[in-house]
Amino acid sequence: MDVLDCIVIGGGPAGLSASLTLGRARRKIALFDDGTNRSRVTQASHGFITQDGIKPKEFKETALKELENYPTVSYFKETVTEIIKASANERFTVKSSTGKELVAEKIVLATGIHERFSIPKIREFYGKSLFSCPFCDGWEQRDKPLVVIAEKEEHILHLTKMVYNWSQDLVALTNGNPLSKEGQLELKKHDIKIITEKIKDLIGNDGYLEKIELENGESIKRSGGFVAPSYYRPNHFAEALGCELDEEGIVKTDHVGRTSQKNVYIAGETERSKPASIMISAAKGNKTAVSVITDIIMERF
Numbered sequence: 001m002d003v004l005d006c007i008v009i010g011g012g013p014a015g016l017s018a019s020l021t022l023g024r025a026r027r028k029i030a031l032f033d034d035g036t037n038r039s040r041v042t043q044a045s046h047g048f049i050t051q052d053g054i055k056p057k058e059f060k061e062t063a064l065k066e067l068e069n070y071p072t073v074s075y076f077k078e079t080v081t082e083i084i085k086a087s088a089n090e091r092f093t094v095k096s097s098t099g100k101e102l103v104a105e106k107i108v109l110a111t112g113i114h115e116r117f118s119i120p121k122i123r124e125f126y127g128k129s130l131f132s133c134p135f136c137d138g139w140e141q142r143d144k145p146l147v148v149i150a151e152k153e154e155h156i157l158h159l160t161k162m163v164y165n166w167s168q169d170l171v172a173l174t175n176g177n178p179l180s181k182e183g184q185l186e187l188k189k190h191d192i193k194i195i196t197e198k199i200k201d202l203i204g205n206d207g208y209l210e211k212i213e214l215e216n217g218e219s220i221k222r223s224g225g226f227v228a229p230s231y232y233r234p235n236h237f238a239e240a241l242g243c244e245l246d247e248e249g250i251v252k253t254d255h256v257g258r259t260s261q262k263n264v265y266i267a268g269e270t271e272r273s274k275p276a277s278i279m280i281s282a283a284k285g286n287k288t289a290v291s292v293i294t295d296i297i298m299e300r301f
């Protein structure tokens with residue numbers, strides 16, 4: 001079987017950018033992506049200079065089109081189900097959901113992260129009228145009547161203060177969780193309404209929020225807002241390959257994409273298990289690809 005230089009798993013901004021850099025360095029690679037990128041729920045992505053407001057689908061299509069210029073890059077729209085390493089990490093067999101098996105010398109994990117919401121119904125509004133990142137979507141929500149939903153005190157305080165930069169018509173909802181007197185004072189001095197009552201339901205149309213119903217029967221009209229999900233890596237590839245993790249379960253790296261395991265690299269949001277942006281993920285993909293290429297060149301020279 002032909003041995004590739006590298007297999008990139010995940011074709012979000014991180015994996016696409018890594019693939020471009022690898023292709024331009026004449027590396028024979030395969031890119032796998034199954035279309036579950038985080039931004040697929042949004043109408044438009046903002047803040048990437050020259051691409052401000054681009055549709056996530058268009059971003060991916062343009063990137064894949066650019067990769068076609070590099071004949072050593074192959075793209076597979078498939079889910080990777082398993083990565084098997086040979087002893088001493090010299091070879092990796094990557095298996096996909098269609099039964100494909102490819103072998104490579106190096107692996108880049110760029111599979112992103114997923115959100116977990118304490119109120120599952122948030123997902124119906126997420127990306128259309130509820131968002132998590134004010135830098136991404138604050139401008140479009142500016143001056144609107146917004147809600148901030150977060151359960152932990154540090155999260156509700158931080159997110160509400162941040163969102164206040166874009167709209168001062170704010171209601172902070174803790175969904176039944178307490179908020180300290182000091183915390184309440186901090187928000188109240190800016191006329192922000194704080195509600196610690198449990199949320200019963202979110203009501204709206206086609207992803208656009210109209211009101212929030214509380215357990216006590218009260219309802220609050222809001223056109224959108226910001227939420228604080230928790231995040232997790234969607235697979236255990238890093239664990240299965242033996243990558244060292246820190247006490248929070250984050251993959252340890254040398255900050256330019258190399259993990260503790262020889263020939264296993266990581267890029268994008270999955271690297272820190274934290275949300276970033278398309279620009280930061282793309283930059284991380286580029287950095288990681290540079291590490292892969294440098295290692296290949298030095299090892300073979």
Ligand SMILES: Cc1cc2nc3c(=O)[nH]c(=O)nc-3n(C[C@H](O)[C@H](O)[C@H](O)COP(=O)(O)OP(=O)(O)OC[C@H]3O[C@@H](n4cnc5c(N)ncnc54)[C@H](O)[C@@H]3O)c2cc1C
Pocket residue numbers: 009010011012013014015032033034035036037038039041042044045046047048078079080081110111112113126127131132133135136137234235267268269270275276277278279281
């Ligand atoms: C509602 C919302 C709005 C946002 N708005 C903006 C914005 O305006 N501006 C901005 O800069 N950022 C925005 N973001 C954040 C942005 O989407 C992320 O920062 C970015 O997508 C992270 O890139 P990534 O490559 O690390 O991960 P992802 O984009 O999540 O890509 C990971 C890829 O890995 C693939 N994958 C996962 N597992 C497998 C597998 N087993 N086999 C094959 N493929 C696999 C997935 O299909 C996916 O395409 C937004 C996010 C959300 C949720």
